[in-house]
Amino acid sequence: MLKNKTIGSMLIVAGTTIGAGMLALPIASAGLGFTTALSLILLTWVLMTYTALLMLELHQYADRDATLNTLAKSWLGKRGQWVANFSVMFLFYALCAAYIAGGGAQLQEKLNNGLSLSLAPQVGSVILAVVIGTVVTLGTSKVDKLNRVLFTIKVCVLASLFYMLTPYVHGQHLLEMPIEQGLILSAIPVVFTSFGFHGSIPSIVKYVGLDIKTLRKVMVAGAALPLVIYIFWQLLSQGMMSQSDLLQSQGLPGFVSSVASIAHSPHVATAVNIFADLALATSFLGVSLGLFDFFADAFKKGDGSKDRIKTALITFIPPLGFALFYPQGFIMALGYAAIALVILAVFLPVAMVYKQRSSKPDAGYQVKGGNIGLALAALFGVLIISAQGLQMAGLIPAIG
Numbered sequence: 508m509l510k511n512k513t514i515g516s517m518l519i520v521a522g523t524t525i526g527a528g529m530l531a532l533p534i535a536s537a538g539l540g541f542t543t544a545l546s547l548i549l550l551t552w553v554l555m556t557y558t559a560l561l562m563l564e565l566h567q568y569a570d571r572d573a574t575l576n577t578l579a580k581s582w583l584g585k586r587g588q589w590v591a592n593f594s595v596m597f598l599f600y601a602l603c604a605a606y607i608a609g610g611g612a613q614l615q616e617k618l619n620n621g622l623s624l625s626l627a628p629q630v631g632s633v634i635l636a637v638v639i640g641t642v643v644t645l646g647t648s649k650v651d652k653l654n655r656v657l658f659t660i661k662v663c664v665l666a667s668l669f670y671m672l673t674p675y676v677h678g679q680h681l682l683e684m685p686i687e688q689g690l691i692l693s694a695i696p697v698v699f700t701s702f703g704f705h706g707s708i709p710s711i712v713k714y715v716g717l718d719i720k721t722l723r724k725v726m727v728a729g730a731a732l733p734l735v736i737y738i739f740w741q742l743l744s745q746g747m748m749s750q751s752d753l754l755q756s757q758g759l760p761g762f763v764s765s766v767a768s769i770a771h772s773p774h775v776a777t778a779v780n781i782f783a784d785l786a787l788a789t790s791f792l793g794v795s796l797g798l799f800d801f802f803a804d805a806f807k808k809g810d811g812s813k814d815r816i817k818t819a820l821i822t823f824i825p826p827l828g829f830a831l832f833y834p835q836g837f838i839m840a841l842g843y844a845a846i847a848l849v850i851l852a853v854f855l856p857v858a859m860v861y862k863q864r865s866s867k868p869d870a871g872y873q874v875k876g877g878n879i880g881l882a883l884a885a886l887f888g889v890l891i892i893s894a895q896g897l898q899m900a901g902l903i904p905a906i907g
């Protein structure tokens with residue numbers, strides 16, 4: 508059973524991580540050249556795995572169902588708790604709203620085409636929110652089961668895409684250098700967000716139990732799988748087109764049609780679209796699970812069905828409302844999501860672990876790297892926030 512949960516949890520981590528961010532990667536890193544993009548991806552992966560392990564270092568002394576709210580309260584006091592709660596809610600509501608709006612529109616289009624209906628996009632959003640909301644309310648083991656199915660299909664679709672596209676990769680495209688140094692800074696927040704899953708760590712701890720050895724495996728493997736997939740994805744996207752062609756593609760649909768026309772195959776476009784839908788679905792599952800458990804803890808809701816339904820309403824109604832009434836307002840909110848993610852996935856773990864290590868010198872599990880590791884992680888956090896700030900102020904090119 509535990510082994511089963513270990514694999515399931517690893518897939519929840521990988522499924523949450525591989526989402527909208529991966530779809531944005533080829534365009535976000537278009538002007539970097541393969542080597543630079545690869546270095547940035549590797550560096551971000553190290554950072555995110557490191558901070559996920561820091562979270563485990565914290566969880567080992569806390570209750571099994573502790574969340575960022577309780578951890579921040581005990582290590583950083585009321586103000587820290589406030590910052591933690593605000594960043595979790597901001598990040599998760601923004602992501603859920605974006606998934607509901609984006610996924611809902613895709614679902615509506617499929618229903619209309621498949622069943623010759625003429626539903627409004629909002630209907631798609633409502634259906635998507637109700638389906639995912641029901642699964643999350645039914646419990647983590649149901650999320651695990653659905654996620655396994657979706658994730659397996661997602662990997663198969665991706666594998667067939669890789670198979671179809673590899674012949675079109677040209678080595679010389681991979682040797683291109685960055686077009687403009689500023690583009691590196693612009694790509695940082697997108698790459699960083701694409702490796703994000705940290706809000707779901709407390710849910711995984713609650714599900715697996717406080718077995719730090721197993722949890723470490725879950726985090727390391729769960730973050731390594733996206734790394735491998737992202738590297739292949741970069742090889743394909745940057746190997747098939749020159750940087751200038753990539754830079755000219757108009758968002759994801761433009762990128763998909765260029766790829767499909769290079770491969771002379773409509774199947775490629777279908778596969779990318781299916782993959783995009785599944786990426787949104789698994790990421791939405793993981794993110795809403797994290798938000799659900801966060802609220803259950805914050806409002807002291809139990810695991811009875813009445814309480815779970817109440818928690819589900821707090822989790823899903825606000826982002827659904829935003830998605831229905833302000834479908835476009837989220838591009839901006841997503842820009843800020845990177846900042847909330849730096850707070851939640853870098854600054855808070857670093858600060859809490861620093862405090863915990865000073866008060867418990869003979870700690871059980873301790874991530875390697877000491878204070879230098881903590882300082883470097885914090886420094887990267889500052890760099891990411893600065894990159895996002897410069898982009899918002901219009902001082903470096905914005906992408907996506």
Ligand SMILES: N[C@@H](Cc1ccccc1)C(=O)O
Nearest residue numbers: 524526527528700701703704
């Ligand atoms: N990594 C996710 C986004 C995400 C960030 C932070 C937490 C959870 C999910 C994506 O690419 O879509």
